[in-house]
Amino acid sequence: MLQIPVSLLTLVAGITVTLFSIWVGQHHSLLPVQASEQAPLVDNFFNIMVAIATALFLVVEGTIIIFLVKFRHRRGDDADGVPIEGSFALEVFWTAIPTIIVICLGIYSVDVYTQMGGIKPRNSEQIAGNLNKSSTAIAATLNDEGGDSLQAKTLKSPIIGITGENSKKPDLVVDVTGMQFAWIFNYPESGITSGELHVPVGTKVKLNIAATDVIHSFWVPQFRLKQDAIPGIPTTLGFTATKTGTYPIVCTELCGGYHGSMRSQVVVHSPESFENWLLANATNTDKVTDTIALSPEEILTPYARKLGVNANTLAAIHQQDYSN
Amino acid sequence: MTLAPTPDTSHHEEHPDFRVLGLLTFLVSESLMFGGFFAAYLFYRGLADVWPPHETEVELILPTINTIILVSSSFVIHFGDAAIKKNDLKGMRKWYKITAGMGAIFLLGQVYEYLTLGYGLTTNIFSNCFYLMTGFHGLHVFIGLLLILGVLWRSRRPEHYNATKHIGIEMAEIYWHFVDIIWIVLFSLLYILTRF
Amino acid sequence: MTQTQLQSPELPVNHGAHPEKWEWYHYFTFNIDHKVIGIQYLVTAFIFYLIGGLMAVAMRAELATPDPDIVDPNLYNALMTNHGTIMIFLWIVPSAIGGFGNYLVPLMVGARDMAFPKLNAIAFWLNPPAAALLAASFYFGGGSQSGWTAYPPLSLVTAPTAQTLWILAIVLVGTSSILGALNFVVTIWKLKVPSMKWDQLPLFCWAILATSVLALLSTPVLAAGLVLLLFDLNFGTSFFKPDGGGNVVLYQHLFWFYSHPAVYLMILPIFGIMSEVVPVHARKSIFGYKAIAYSSVAICVVGLFVWVHHMFTSGTPGWMRMFFTISTLIVAVPTGVKIFGWVATLWGGKIRFTSAMLFALGLLSMFVLGGLSGVTMGTAPFDVHVHDTYYVVAHFHFVLFGGSVFGIYAGIYHWFPKITGRFLNETLGRIHFVLTFIGTLATFLPMHELGLQGMPRRVAMYDPQFIALNQICTIGAFILGASVIPFFLNVLWSWGFGRKAGDNPWNALSLEWTTSSPPAIENWDTLPVVTHGPYEYGFNEEDDNSVRSGTKVEPSI
Ligand code: HEA
Ligand code: HEA
């Protein structure tokens, strides 16, 4: 039977691999800056997985290479290898270790996910209320068209996504609408509509995400958060930005030819500069039409404009928004 | 690996007929396609408050009669199979003819229902499901009917089927039972469950 | 030995008269010999690989710069969609299951043919029309453009004609794979020579058995989903139209209920190939036969319950994400059992670095990397970050290219002597291996970082900050394109003029090597009797030499 080689050498190798893997886990620098409360949670989790994966990878590949060298066929040796068919102990060993690893990972991921606010039980009443008040004009249109059953359905369907802690109410709610090929951000409290997302740092933000045409997906790599915008099914995303700056908003769900150009920005302000931004844009609400005429230009990328889409559609949508 | 020559095996060995087994395997697979439809249907049902929506309620009397016909045809076709096992070709033909007749009545009933329902495929999500599922099942009944007719056609020659050689008959029967079972599920989902 | 069976009351099937030997033109006909069908599958699938590969090269060329300058973005999407579709449905599935499965399963279980030879031929001939439909989809409507996943509502509003043709094509190949699968199940179950015990069944057959069960259970659900999509597209229903009361996420469930198992359809047969190639070229018995056989079954069972890991951002409820996180992670365990089994098989062997073995070893290293990245994505909190980014693209090319394609190559180098009676050239084989290995790493390794840093997938234009990495990927793709050339020439040349191999050039112990190379039309004059397992290398040193009777030709190394 196969002996598990336990020698000083393997011990040293084991320690080296472990230390190296842990080091890799901490220093791989594969991830962009962290700019949300959830980001460190995800990153720590990822770093641990990288460490485990590195260790497993090194052990497996190292073993392969050692075996390849040690047991290579030598010229003139026509005998077959050692007659071994297996080793129960060894098989149990390498079934058990991965099992333990994945169970731990599973538990840890549930924990991380809970901390991120992923599995809070939701107060559906409150959400339904929110929906009625703040759902975008687009979602409203949907409801109107669908008649009775649809209305019922939309309300009944769960609000899903990483919602942030539900106990504490979000400090800022923004309605996000995805459409081919732009994002529209609407601030229900101040009535501002923008092609960029502006949020103050350190504030609990809740996005109510909807889509008008096809599925889109809202992703801010620096926040490590992503949520699909699904036509007919409202979703939400909760986050708290922790670092001022400007970060890309990327649409990650294939939504047509110009999916790649469906990008925008999230600007994380300091509280004061956010107030300023609110004020600056609130004045615009007087000249509603202006904003409307302007914003599609701002929002729509050159590609989308080339398509000849949506400038009018957008305007129409905004109009409805204000009339609500 | 040893190549010990086996004594006395001819070049063209023949293996027993596995068509029944093949058909059964296929039907397992096929039933999962219906399973997909059923799952979709239940999904929509779960989302809706009122199901089926008011303007698209199903009628119950005709489909129940139809169900009774289809379910009893499963027994009838079994008599046919039993008959051929006793080498009773005539009996088999009789029972299969009756089955074919019942199947045809079922299909006609289905068509009649379609014509009188007052809503169409595209009316709403319930009618989408309704027509798709019953239509897809109807297609299977139709194929089953063709199989039965095929058996009847072939059995005109008296030596084609006998007590030991009747795979075709058996396959038609199995398929017919399958169509029947699917219908029972379908009927429960579309007709009975919508009443409660 | 078949005497007892012949007494069964049922009608015996006679496979009919045939010529003594197949001529080249027989390969272009509705032939019912499993070996002919196997070769038909392999060759057509390889042609599709070249087509799908060319599409990939075009995509990579486009991605060499951030602007959509070489192809129009809509065309890019069409290329991307059809690249994925062709690679999966017309290259990996038909070559791994259809090609190797058909060629090898009857030979490995000691049968003269599959249980239903005609059905087998029908299953193959469903593939060319499917390809024709895909080609037509480019002609009528610019190719389907909604990804190989075809999520509605996008698939309902973009290039509807092309999408319809695409659906029909997929339904055809789906039907083909169901028919093939039921054939394998019955063949392995019923046509195994009576002298072969279940624990003497080659692991490749175990793998094909598990694959077939998976195909039988999951493919029809995809068909159901696609039929609903077809009705939405053409007959005015609104199953997936949100404004008509439909639900777009339901499609994703139906799709992934099939398509997650589909990824195991693409790897399990490859695992089977591994279990055949590694012991032979390491001259070592497989380590843990039972564990490897059962782990196929375990992967197949668990694989049916993980599909939501593709939908972690599709608005699935929290508990569902957690359930599917855990079920997904569990798949790593049976897969690990296989990997460790193969590594342990190397221990104490006499490893020959033939081209077949090189590709098998390449697979071992690549697949582990792809599998580990898969495990990271299996966890919902992290997947939320990388879903639909190049990280996913990196993952699945490592398992699909580094896994499936490497495995297919390993299988071709290994069984080419059986199929043609001649060796493939080893020098060209090594060039092929080195180019493929480097190309794969260069193309797909940088994609991990692209995804983590913020590059989404399925885009024709991207943020200029990603230029450098993308250009490495593009160069890698060109290397991969070049890597095909030595292989292509090798096969063409060796088929006609390669070194003669004899019946059992690798001194292998499984049944397919007991017949002539290429095998006679009904495989054996007299069916073989199995006296020991397929991997007992080094066990019965004395009687072995008499057993391995075939002319012994050492591969030139
Ligand atoms: C051959 C095909 C193949 C295979 C085998 C796999 C194997 C696995 N895949 Fe992959 N996958 C794809 C093909 C494949 N995948 C494709 C095509 C997609 C994209 C579809 C699309 O969106 O277009 C995809 C996408 C995909 C996703 C969705 C990502 C997203 O879109 O957000 C996920 C998430 O969980 C995932 C997970 C896994 C896991 C956990 C495995 C596991 O089976 C891997 C198990 C293997 C190992 C883990 C390595 C060896 C094991 C050990 C060395 C033991 C020790 C290990 C541990 C303890 C961890 N895959
Ligand atoms: C088994 C499956 C498989 C294989 C083998 C490959 C092989 C390759 N794939 Fe692909 N790929 C997928 C399956 C596969 N892919 C899937 C499922 C998707 C997802 C699609 C979707 O999102 O819907 C995808 C998506 C995908 C993308 C992402 C597109 C996007 O999201 O925008 C990219 C980008 O680089 C890519 C690249 C490549 C490359 C460079 C290869 C290379 O390995 C190819 C190498 C090329 C060749 C081997 C052919 C060379 C041929 C010649 C040069 C002709 C020579 C002629 C003669 C000899 C006569 N693939």
Ligand code: CUA
């Ligand atoms: Cu919107 Cu992609």
Ligand SMILES: [Cu+2]
């Ligand atoms: Cu999957």
